[in-house]
Amino acid sequence: MRRTNTCGDLRMSDLGKKVCLQGWVRFSRDHGGVAFIDLADRYGITQVVFDPEDLPAGADRDAIAAEMSKFTRECVVSIDGIVRKRVEGTDDSRNPTGEIEVLITSAELLNTSVMPPFELGDQKEGVLPNEDVRLKYRYLDLRRTEMIQAMEFRSKLVHLARQYLEQNGFLEIETPILGRSTPEGARDYIVPSRVHPGTFYALPQSPQQFKQMLMVASMDRYYQVARCFRDEDSRKDRQPEFTQLDLEMSFVDMKDIQDMMEGLVSYVWKGLYGKELQTPFPHIGYRDAMERFGSDKPDMRYGLEFVKLTEVVKDAPYKIFQNILAEGGIVAGMNLKADIAGEKVGRNDVDRYIKYAKKVGLGGLTWMRCVDGKLESNIVKYFTPEILENIKKTMGAEEGDLLFIIAGPWKATYEGGGFLRKKVAEDLGLVPEDVFQFFWMDQCPMYEVDPVSGKCDAFHHPFVLPEGDPMDENVGGACFDLCLNGNELGSGSLRIHNVEMQRQVFHKLGLDDERIERNFGYFVEMLSYGAPPHGGIAIGVDRLCAILLNKESIRDVIAFPKNKRAVSLLDGSPSKVDDDKLEELQIISLAGDLDIGDIDETEIE
Numbered sequence: 001m002r003r004t005n006t007c008g009d010l011r012m013s014d015l016g017k018k019v020c021l022q023g024w025v026r027f028s029r030d031h032g033g034v035a036f037i038d039l040a041d042r043y044g045i046t047q048v049v050f051d052p053e054d055l056p057a058g059a060d061r062d063a064i065a066a067e068m069s070k071f072t073r074e075c076v077v078s079i080d081g082i083v084r085k086r087v088e089g090t091d092d093s094r095n096p097t098g099e100i101e102v103l104i105t106s107a108e109l110l111n112t113s114v115m116p117p118f119e120l121g122d123q124k125e126g127v128l129p130n131e132d133v134r135l136k137y138r139y140l141d142l143r144r145t146e147m148i149q150a151m152e153f154r155s156k157l158v159h160l161a162r163q164y165l166e167q168n169g170f171l172e173i174e175t176p177i178l179g180r181s182t183p184e185g186a187r188d189y190i191v192p193s194r195v196h197p198g199t200f201y202a203l204p205q206s207p208q209q210f211k212q213m214l215m216v217a218s219m220d221r222y223y224q225v226a227r228c229f230r231d232e233d234s235r236k237d238r239q240p241e242f243t244q245l246d247l248e249m250s251f252v253d254m255k256d257i258q259d260m261m262e263g264l265v266s267y268v269w270k271g272l273y274g275k276e277l278q279t280p281f282p283h284i285g286y287r288d289a290m291e292r293f294g295s296d297k298p299d300m301r302y303g304l305e306f307v308k309l310t311e312v313v314k315d316a317p318y319k320i321f322q323n324i325l326a327e328g329g330i331v332a333g334m335n336l337k338a339d340i341a342g343e344k345v346g347r348n349d350v351d352r353y354i355k356y357a358k359k360v361g362l363g364g365l366t367w368m369r370c371v372d373g374k375l376e377s378n379i380v381k382y383f384t385p386e387i388l389e390n391i392k393k394t395m396g397a398e399e400g401d402l403l404f405i406i407a408g409p410w411k412a413t414y415e416g417g418g419f420l421r422k423k424v425a426e427d428l429g430l431v432p433e434d435v436f437q438f439f440w441m442d443q444c445p446m447y448e449v450d451p452v453s454g455k456c457d458a459f460h461h462p463f464v465l466p467e468g469d470p471m472d473e474n475v476g477g478a479c480f481d482l483c484l485n486g487n488e489l490g491s492g493s494l495r496i497h498n499v500e501m502q503r504q505v506f507h508k509l510g511l512d513d514e515r516i517e518r519n520f521g522y523f524v525e526m527l528s529y530g531a532p533p534h535g536g537i538a539i540g541v542d543r544l545c546a547i548l549l550n551k552e553s554i555r556d557v558i559a560f561p562k563n564k565r566a567v568s569l570l571d572g573s574p575s576k577v578d579d580d581k582l583e584e585l586q587i588i589s590l591a592g593d594l595d596i597g598d599i600d601e602t603e604i605e
């Protein structure tokens with residue numbers, strides 16, 4: 001290798017050294033015949049200088065000048081030179097190489113570059129082009145320091161996780177990408193089989209069934225950095241493919257899995273930040289999380305908790321609440337204390353929040369303000385003084401406090417309340433930055449029952465171990481989520497290892513024997529061959545990296561993501577294929593000529 005150093009290496013201790021650097025010409029400027037170049041690579045930026053008045057011995061001035069005249073932005077060059085101290089007052093303290101520069105003794109153009117569509121230097125806000133342009137030229141976007149740092153961070157995080165798991169006896173085992181389509185969960189990505197026309201593989205939504213099979217296969221501890229595919233509608237922070245750190249363990253209880261995960265996260269934390277992470281992580285039950293924070297992945301870095309008011313208002317002659325309570329609904333309140341909200345949330349803001357509440361599925365939003373020791377609002381006339389006093393007491397309302405009261409069916413109301421809580425917290429600047437709060441959300445139900453049809457869906461997935469009678473729709477499930485700052489990082493559970501119980505759960509989920517056999521026959525059969533008690537968890541690598549790096553989107557920590565419309569602008573996928581390819585697969589397209597560019601961007605939430 002000719003290169004002696006990277007562009008991030010050289011320091012004052014290298015003064016006088018003869019070096020060879022190779023990299024990209026990021027910026028160049030000419031100061032009265034002295035040419036400066038910021039030479040960049042993954043490791044950093046070093047200033048290299050062509051100084052005709054101060055040429056080192058052996059340097060051919062004309063040859064250097066001729067070669068450098070061919071340099072353009074982002075071309076690739078090789079520079080030989082001598083490390084020298086920068087002229088007094090021209091140091092760049094933000095750059096680790098900023099005290100030195102390399103005086104060029106010879107220069108060579110290794111490859112040209114056409115003009116890049118956007119600037120790749122350290123970006124000031126607003127300089128970046130829109131994301132679609134960045135994604136189309138992702139190989140250029142990835143040259144930016146911020147993206148390089150994201151890739152380095154992600155690589156280190158995954159490496160540390162692997163290290164920890166290997167130390168703990170886990171085997172890294174790959175599971176198939178081409179598998180069977182199953183009816184549960186999200187929509188599958190389907191791959192047609194040419195050899196068996198009319199049949200299809202599905203890309204895995206997760207390695208769930210295979211990792212359970214590995215436990216039956218006595219592997220005891222499995223892990224994989226697994227790519228998962230889910231064909232879901234486009235959303236801002238969704239990707240058709242994403243990466244899970246997936247693991248499974250035999251002969252464990254829930255605490256064993258959680259302890260292992262806490263150990264892993266702490267190890268990774270120490271490796272990334274050099275600091276201890278506080279363990280064990282706190283736990284919060286599902287109902288508690290919903291009823292206090294309006295979310296099963298609550299952001300608990302700030303207050304604004306809901307307090308139940310159902311009992312307090314049950315006798316209030318206020319029709320709206322009466323109707324809701326008669327239908328089994330709930331009433332709950334959130335206190336925006338005077339010191340955080342006070343004057344800041346005026347009447348107009350309240351109207352804005354009422355509108356927002358409707359948008360997030362709340363029927364409406366009731367408010368009261370504590371003025372001169374009493375609750376005031378346009379509806380207090382419907383409440384007796386005793387009830388108002390009781391609301392005040394239950395909510396801990398003091399002078400100047402503003403109460404938001406939500407009411408309606410349990411789940412939808414708390415969920416809507418959760419969105420409202422988040423919005424208020426963001427508006428009032430209550431969300432602390434740089435605080436990372438991991439916790440477990442547990443005590444989950446096994447099923448989610450549709451209030452109208454009575455149909456049971458799996459709360460997590462159909463393989464979770466019920467904590468009692470599987471035929472009881474209110475039974476708990478041995479499952480849990482790992483959460484961080486209002487985000488779900490991943491889910492885990494103990495699994496069913498008993499064939500009969502698995503069948504019962506499938507029945508409860510509405511699958512008859514014929515369907516179980518057709519869709520899960522192999523899986524159920526596998527359980528009959530001495531399946532050990534087992535369980536596991538999978539966490540989203542993209543999301544974890546995005547949160548830790550404070551990125552808005554997981555796309556910022558994925559090298560080659562699809563855009564918001566699930567399109568790869570880089571290679572133009574998905575794309576039409578030639579008719580003869582379809583013919584070979586015996587497939588006829590019914591889609592006509594709609595171009596993917598025709599999809600309306602505003603449809604995407």
Ligand code: ASP
Nearest residue numbers: 206208491492536537538
């Ligand atoms: N496979 C599950 C998921 O993707 C995680 C697990 O239960 O291990 O959510």
